[in-house]
Amino acid sequence: MVTRNKVLASLGVVLLAWGIWYAFPTRERQVRRQFKALASWAGKDGAEGALASVQTAREAGRFFADPCEWNAEAYNLSGRVSLEEITRYVFAARARVDKLSVKFYDLDVEFPADGTAHATATVRVQGTSKDGDAINETHELKCDLIKRDGRWLLSRITLVQVLKR
Amino acid sequence: MHPRLKAFFFPSLKPEFVLRVVLVAVCAYLFFGHVCTPFFARGQSMEPTYRDGSFDFIWKPRYWFSPPVRGDVVTVRLAGERVVYLKRVVALAGDEVEFRQGILFVNGDPVNEPYVKGPCDWNLPPREVDPGNVYLVGDNRSMPMEQHDFGQTSLRRIVGAPLW
Numbered sequence A: 001m002v003t004r005n006k007v008l009a010s011l012g013v014v015l016l017a018w019g020i021w022y023a024f025p026t027r028e029r030q031v032r033r034q035f036k037a038l039a040s041w042a043g044k045d046g047a048e049g050a051l052a053s054v055q056t057a058r059e060a061g062r063f064f065a066d067p068c069e070w071n072a073e074a075y076n077l078s079g080r081v082s083l084e085e086i087t088r089y090v091f092a093a094r095a096r097v098d099k100l101s102v103k104f105y106d107l108d109v110e111f112p113a114d115g116t117a118h119a120t121a122t123v124r125v126q127g128t129s130k131d132g133d134a135i136n137e138t139h140e141l142k143c144d145l146i147k148r149d150g151r152w153l154l155s156r157i158t159l160v161q162v163l164k165r
Numbered sequence B: 001m002h003p004r005l006k007a008f009f010f011p012s013l014k015p016e017f018v019l020r021v022v023l024v025a026v027c028a029y030l031f032f033g034h035v036c037t038p039f040f041a042r043g044q045s046m047e048p049t050y051r052d053g054s055f056d057f058i059w060k061p062r063y064w065f066s067p068p069v070r071g072d073v074v075t076v077r078l079a080g081e082r083v084v085y086l087k088r089v090v091a092l093a094g095d096e097v098e099f100r101q102g103i104l105f106v107n108g109d110p111v112n113e114p115y116v117k118g119p120c121d122w123n124l125p126p127r128e129v130d131p132g133n134v135y136l137v138g139d140n141r142s143m144p145m146e147q148h149d150f151g152q153t154s155l156r157r158i159v160g161a162p163l164w
Helices: A002-023 A027-042 A050-062 A083-096 B003-009 B015-035
Strands: A064-072 A077-081 A097-113 A116-129 A134-148 A151-160 B036-040 B055-059 B073-077 B084-091 B096-100 B103-106 B124-128 B133-137 B151-154 B158-162
Touching: A027 A050, A027 A097, A027 A116, A027 A134, A027 A151, A050 A064, A050 A083, A064 A083, A077 A083, A083 A097, B015 B036, B073 B133, B084 B096, B084 B103
Parallel strands: A064 A151
Antiparallel strands: A064 A077, A097 A116, A116 A134, A134 A151, B036 B055, B055 B158, B073 B084, B073 B158, B084 B133, B096 B103, B096 B124, B133 B151
């Protein structure tokens, strides 16, 4: 009985420690969670109704600051983009794809100042378009994030040109 | 069960055995994590040399003591090394590269590329490779040039070469 109580007590301590660890994440884990949520939000698995697409696009504010600066020469996208434009762009992009999977790899986060973060990562986008064409894009990203209302928002996104033609 | 088989499948947890397991695990982690990393090729840009889904290892010591040369297939890191580009070196620093009707020209001379199998109609005006860089292109030139990731990159981004 004593042994059983000790095991249960140990399990309780482990669970409590895990609960504290989960409930009070460090700022690095907050940023990592934000990227994980972004990947989940950007993904699309099969057909999606117009209403669901609009709802998803409207959630862009959970991830992007207003405005957000983009430097993506490969997609002719440079400059400050408002949240409204991002929402429209996301809606249009989702309408063009059938399936989409977004994954971030090698995420590295630094905090140059309080309330700001700098992250580098490799993003992998795979899927199929409505026309059946395969989508297979891989890019290195440099991102600046700012903390607003307890949430880390992307304020600058730069696609690094690893291979320069 | 035969005692030797039993000893093999159900070894007693003696300190020597535990030490051996730990040593094997550490050596495997160091070797496969930092020297010879397994990878799956994804995408068609290196076909037919490396097919989509094929398995290989990145041999990292390959360029520890010598830089890559023309014709080498190399792996290029992005933000880290979990996702890498797999490309072929076609030109070195100072070389002039161009494509004319699908034929690669380096320093004005056409290059024989036996690894390129499909038809190619790429046209790319001449450009010089910057110091400290190499020019990389995939073997699959049948895909549209706009959809193919190629160009020059820093030698510092090269992390090794496929083992085979």
